[in-house]
Amino acid sequence: MEPILTINNLTKKFGSLTAVKDLSFTINKGNVYGILGPNGSGKSTTLGIVLNVVNKSTGDFQWFDGNTTTHDALKQVGAIIERPNFYPYMTAEQNLKLVCKIKGVDYSKIDEKLNVVGLLDRKDHKFKTYSLGMKQRLAIASALLNDPEILILDEPTNGLDPQGIHQIRQIIKDIAATGTTILLASHLLDEVEKVCSHVVVLRQGVKLYSGRVDEMISSHGFFELKAEKHQELLDLLETHSNFGNVKLEDGLITAFLNEPMSASDFNKLMFDKGILLSHLVKRKESLEEQFLQLTDNQEN
C-alpha cells in the first residue's frame, strides 16, 4: 500500500494543555478515512499541524514517501478546515483564480470544479453574497482545483441545514468514487459511518483506535430475543458458554455473543430445547454504540 501521510508520535502542547498526545497513524492511498472524536479532542489541531499552520511540539510527520517537503506536498493536497475562508469582496471565480496562482494550476480547471459542486451559474457573484452551504461547496471546489491526491475535510457539514448536509455528503461520496483518498474529521458518528472505511478515534488528544470501521470492536454482535417461555430462555442464556452479558429491557432480551454464532444455529438450538422464539434479530453494534463503549472503557 502506498502511504500518503504518516504521523509518528506527534504531540502538541498549548501551554499546559496537551491537545494532541503521542499520536501515530498512517493514511494509505485509496481509502476514505475518518478522524472521529468529540469537540476538543485534537482533530483540528492534528490537521493544522500536517497542513503547516500549527507548529508541532514533538514528533514528526511525512507526506507521501517522505522525499517531498511539506510545502511541495501541500500543492498535491486539497484541504478545507473549519469555516470556508475566502476574500469576501471577490467573486467565486476571482477567489479560485487566486488559489490557482498559489497552487500553480491552470485557470481552465475553475469551471470544471465549479460544475462539480453546482456553482457554475453563480461564479460571477461575490463570495459575501453566498449562503453558508454555497460557501462550503465553493471551498470543496477550491480544494479540488489541483486534482489532489488526498482531500482533507474538517467538519464539512458543520452548521449546514439538512439539505446542505445532504449535498455535501453526496459530493464527498462522488469524489470518493473516483478513487481520491479522503480524510474526514468529524464529531458526527453517523457521518463517518456513512462515508468512511477506516477510522481513527481520538479523545482528549489520545488515539483510542485506528483501523477499519467494521473491526472497531472485536465483537461478534448480539441477539435481540423474545419468547413465550421467558424465564427458561433467560436461564438458558445465563448458563450457555457462548453468551456473555445478557440484558433485559421492556421484555426484550439482548444477549451479547462471546463467540461467533449464526442466527440459524441459535434458532435450531432453541428449537431443540423446546423454546419457541417470537422475535429473533442478530445485530452488530452501530458505530455510535461502539464509540461510546470505546470511550467508556478508557474512562475507567
Next chain:
Amino acid sequence: MLRLVQLELQKLWLNKASKILIFVSFILPFTVLVLSSIKINFFGIFTLELGELGIFNFPIIWHITTFFASYFKFFFAIVVVSMIGNEYSNKTLKQNLIDGLSKKEFILSKFYTIVFFSLCATILIGLATFLIGLYYSSYTEATIIFREIEFLLAYFVKLVGFFSLCLFFGMLLKRSAFALGFLVILYILEWIVFWGAYEVFGNADSAFKVKNFLPLESMYKLIDQPIQRIVMTKFPEKTDIAYDYAVHWYEIAIVLGWTALFIFLSYRLLKKRDL
C-alpha cells in the same frame, strides 16, 4: 517573484477601499505638485510665484519634491496594514498557507509588493520632478540637473523602510487600526528615548545622534526638511543657519538595516505563530 507580486496585486486591486487609497497615494502628490507649479498661492504660506522663489531650480527641486511627496506615504501605509489585517480577519492567511503558499512566500509577496509600489512612486515623482524642473529651472545643464538625484534613492529607501515597519506592526497586532495606533506610540517612544539621552549626555546634539538610529527618526533624517535650505539660498550671508541636508550613505544603511530587521521579524512571528 512575479507570481508573488501578481498574487498580492490581485488581492489589493479587487478591493475597493485599497484601490481608492492606492490611487490617492499616487494622484494626490502629483496634483499638489502640479498645482503648486502653476498657481501662485502655495498652501497659503507663500504669496509669491513659487517658480520665482527658485524652488523649482535644479538641483534643489529633487530635495523639495521628495520631501513633500513623502508625506503622502501615509495613504499607502493604511493599505499596507490593512493588507495584513484583512488576511487575519478573513482567515485567508490560514487558507493561503493550506493551499500551499509557504510562510516565507507569504511575507515575501507582501514585501515585494511594498518594493513594487515604492518603486512606482519613486519613478513617477522622479519623472514629474524632472519635467517640472526642465520647465522652470534656470539651469538646464545635465551636470546640474542630476547633481542631487540621490534624493530619489533616499525617497525610495524611505518608503520601503516605512512600509516595512507598517508590515511588521500589522503582523504583530493583526489589526489595522491597532497597527496605525502603534506608529503614533513609536513616535512618542522615540521622543522619550531622546529625552532620556538628553538627561544622560546633557546636550541636544548627542541626544539627536542617538535618536537618529531609531526607526522613524532615521527615515525622517534621510530627507531633511528643505525650508531652511530655501532660506539659505535667499540669505547666503547668514552662515549660522547652515545645516547638513545631504543624503549620507550611513543614513541609508541605518534604514536598510531596520527594513531587513522588520521583514525578518515579521517572518519569525508568522513562523512561530499557531493559526
